Amino acid sequence: MSMDTIRNSFDGDSSVLSWETWNRIKHTERFVVLSSVLFVLLFSYAFGRAPVVSDVFQGYHGLAMTILIWSIFALGFNLLLGQTGLLSFGHAMFFGTASYAAALFAIHVYNEPLVVVLVGMLAAVALGVVSALLLLRLHTVYFSIVALAIAQFLYFLAREPLVEITKGINGLDIPRVPLLGIVDLNHEYSGLVGTLLVNNLYIFIGIFFVAVVALITRIRKSPYGLIFKSIRENETRTAFMGLDVWRYKFAAFLLSAAIVGLAGGLMAVNTQFAGVERLYWSVSGDIVVMTVLGGLGTLAGPVIGTFVFFYFKGIVNGFPTLGNYWLLLLSLSFTAVVWAYPDGIWGMLTDFTAALRDPKELLTKTRQRIADLVPNGGDR
């Protein structure tokens, strides 16, 4: 996102050739992955400690880690909604279940952060197989609602009947142990590494973040990326081309569950805790808001949406007076953005940077937008 702006300020009226080069580069896998590495390197610092910038954000390191994990969650959710067009209102089931699986494994079997996270992921995939068999028979709103029902079922199951295992509303505590038996996740660095990354836990989470970005970029560039979009656009047509739509949806569902499960496992390690609230329906709702706010079907969108959401929840929330209205303010921003830009904040930014290259285009587009909005604005 910032790269676009930086480049703009360097060569505002550059030749067409360099824009073409840029357009080619920005879609390459290497560029996307390098950008995500750079993002991880700078995010916590810019958010919590950098002069001036952090004064604006007023963030802190702990929240930066939370945002990275939820970004993974949103990226996994977006694979299903944005790419394949399946709207699940029950994705908390994968987040919460993975968290529990990670915690239970750590407490009863073997506690090692990497193994624990992977166990969480596998548990989410297993749940994905079962729930997909139920859900993929259903379409549109029925799919969404039954997903919600399954998640709520698991929530109540974890809360009361399984209280012996889950400790109900008290949740499970996981002792922190060294990664692979040697790397202390709490270890804080000094110098440049300390300034940028602070501790090993952040690096641990950051590596998973980059890996997920790389995985999703590859999926998007694979035949699956295309076939998922084809299913989203026209399921019947896709079937008549000779593609087994059910199996591709199943694959999308499991990939999504795996990535969300990874986030759930990381959350358990990060907070040293797993609790029933991660299965609650509002978690499923929050992730929809984050993804749609940031920009459906894009890579940067869910990450931006997650950031904005937590900025309101974690920072605006603390403002005097205004803080009491953080949810209202978030709702208003959400409505305003999605009303004007159905493609979310990322859509707004790309529109804007594209327009900067061509101010005339911006003017006509803005006029068009206003003309579109006034008579029948609410139709999206």
Next chain:
Amino acid sequence: MALLETRGLTKEFGGLTALDDVDMAVEEGELVSLIGPNGAGKSTLINTITGQLSPTAGDVYYAGTDLVGMKPFEIAQLGVGRSFQTASILPELTVRENIQVASFAAEHGSFRINFLRRRDSFDAVQEQTNEILQTIDLDSKADMDARSLPYGDKRRLEVAIGLATDPDLLFMDEPTAGMSPTETEMTVKLIGDLLTEWGMTIFLVEHDMDIVFDVSDRIFTLHQGRLIARGTPEEIREHPAVREAYLGGGEEA
């Protein structure tokens, strides 16, 4: 043996009989047309053969395989392609991507685990996509979003998707509907090419009688779900039942 054969194909919706005991056979390499007034059951017939609807009674054989009970994607994989009446394209994808999806289905089958391989590394798919783009003359618009194509081009893309599934038998549902005379001419020429150069068998549903009588080897006439006549264009033109049912009792014909 006929490439496609239906035996006693019947489809009822509640009390309504949309297809009534339809027996027909399509030989390999021929172009047959299906005509009939609105509501005659033409779309029902295609939908029943291609697996979108399951018949109430009867059988459908394609190259000796019974298609009844098979899913649309399985029938498509056998080599039965279809282009739709309304442009049933993928609007948010580019023209190239629209064709590419079908090419993947043709090259890789109904499902394959390859989500960690970039799609530009599959050369055969890329080649097939480019070949189709040239055949349909859409290569200059390959990178446009499909939704921004003019109407006639959307219809041609629709046919292109059908072609890209690499069928042996292609159902074309009113391919020239809404096209300009020039576009219609191009489509008719394309149909000729598909028969001669691509060696396809074509099953055409068309309202434009000039085209039907011009290109067809044989014509089936459907009326109220029954096949009332079949034969060469000359035979159909003179067939009393057809004139009665379809050409308006002969007065206007």
